[in-house]
Amino acid sequence: MYAVSPVQAERFYLRMxxxxxxxxxxxQDIRTVDGVIYDRYKLTCQALGLLESDDEWLRCMRDAxxxxxxxxxxxxxxxxxxxxxxxxxxxxxxxxxxxxxxDYQRALRPDDDPNLAIxxxxxxxxxxxxxxxxxxxxxxxxxxxxxxxxxAFLQQAHPESPRNRLxxxxxxxxxxxxxxxxxxxxxxxxxxxxxxxxxxAEIALPQERRQGCYFLCGEGGAGKSYISxxxxxxxxxxxxxxxxxxxxxxxxxxxxxxxxAHARFKIPLRVDENSTxxxxxQDQLGELLRAADLFIWDECSMIHK
Numbered sequence: 095m096y097a098v099s100p101v102q103a104e105r106f107y108l109r110m111x112x113x114x115x116x117x118x119x120x121x122q123d124i125r126t127v128d129g130v131i132y133d134r135y136k137l138t139c140q141a142l143g144l145l146e147s148d149d150e151w152l153r154c155m156r157d158a159x160x161x162x163x164x165x166x167x168x169x170x171x172x173x174x175x176x177x178x179x180x181x182x183x184x185x186x187x188x189x190x191x192x193x194x195x196x197d198y199q200r201a202l203r204p205d206d207d208p209n210l211a212i213x214x215x216x217x218x219x220x221x222x223x224x225x226x227x228x229x230x231x232x233x234x235x236x237x238x239x240x241x242x243x244x245x246a247f248l249q250q251a252h253p254e255s256p257r258n259r260l261x262x263x264x265x266x267x268x269x270x271x272x273x274x275x276x277x278x279x280x281x282x283x284x285x286x287x288x289x290x291x292x293x294x295a296e297i298a299l300p301q302e303r304r305q306g307c308y309f310l311c312g313e314g315g316a317g318k319s320y321i322s323x324x325x326x327x328x329x330x331x332x333x334x335x336x337x338x339x340x341x342x343x344x345x346x347x348x349x350x351x352x353x354x355a356h357a358r359f360k361i362p363l364r365v366d367e368n369s370t371x372x373x374x375x376q377d378q379l380g381e382l383l384r385a386a387d388l389f390i391w392d393e394c395s396m397i398h399k
Contacts, residue, residue: 107135110144134236136181145181155190163271164197168215170347172222176230177343184237191239194219197268213244214266221263226357260382264335267351275327275350278320286321293325297387309394319348322390326350335385340392349392361397 111124118124125132127141139145151174158170198211216239223230296306312318329336338349339358346352360372373380
């Protein structure tokens with residue numbers, strides 16, 4: 095029997111069923127459990143108890159909801175979808191969807207439809223998923239709210255859709271959250287303040303005069319993520335683009351708006367001397383990278399040389 099990647103969701107779960115059920119007579123028969131016909135193979139696997147419990151991911155979201163911003167919860171939700179492959183994403187959304195929409199809910203005007211907040215959060219989640227590659231989007235998760243379900247709300251709020259969704263996403267950070275982050279500069283020690291001042295002075299120069307590339311080294315807990323998020327907030331508050339990546343999915347969670355370097359720069363998983371990043375000069379990602387005033391790469395020394 096051929097191997098199938100979990101990325102090919104329904105084929106993967108069909109293969110799982112074929113490995114655990116004897117003598118199915120049809121595609122409908124293999125989706126039937128105790129007389130109930132399920133719409134998808136994944137739901138059938140759940141009914142048979144073939145999938146692991148999502149309790150760990152539910153606890154992860156609950157813990158994060160206590161102290162994390164809504165945008166950070168959306169980042170975490172996408173990381174779980176991509177890297178943890180939860181068996182029931184709809185349960186994660188049902189419990190924490192409201193938390194992920196809170197910033198947009200607060201920004202609504204009195205005459206706005208409450209669904210607009212959900213629409214904007216769903217759009218952000220779809221954008222974050224697409225950062226992980228062409229095969230990723232909310233369409234892979236039919237049990238979750240879909241972008242097309244909220245098209246009317248988004249069109250009403252933004253009659254002219256932006257040409258570059260990546261740039262639009264970078265411009266959509268909650269200003270109050272950024273200001274709150276910048277207030278943390280008051281607690282910076284002398285070394286952290288020196289790093290902040292050096293990098294921001296470089297950013298203030300005309301682009302053709304910038305030459306700075308800085309390597310920040312320190313032990314765990316020294317404040318590397320703290321100063322990185324201050325720099326990201328500083329650039330984004332001024333309406334400019336700051337790109338945050340990390341060598342691993344776990345490390346990317348510590349950066350506001352962070353994602354993996356492989357996803358953002360389209361780095362091949364297997365590299366050799368002839369490998370290149372699949373970025374075209376005139377595509378949306380190429381335009382985003384050219385517009386950036388700051389790149390932060392966490393754990394850059396861990397990437398394949």
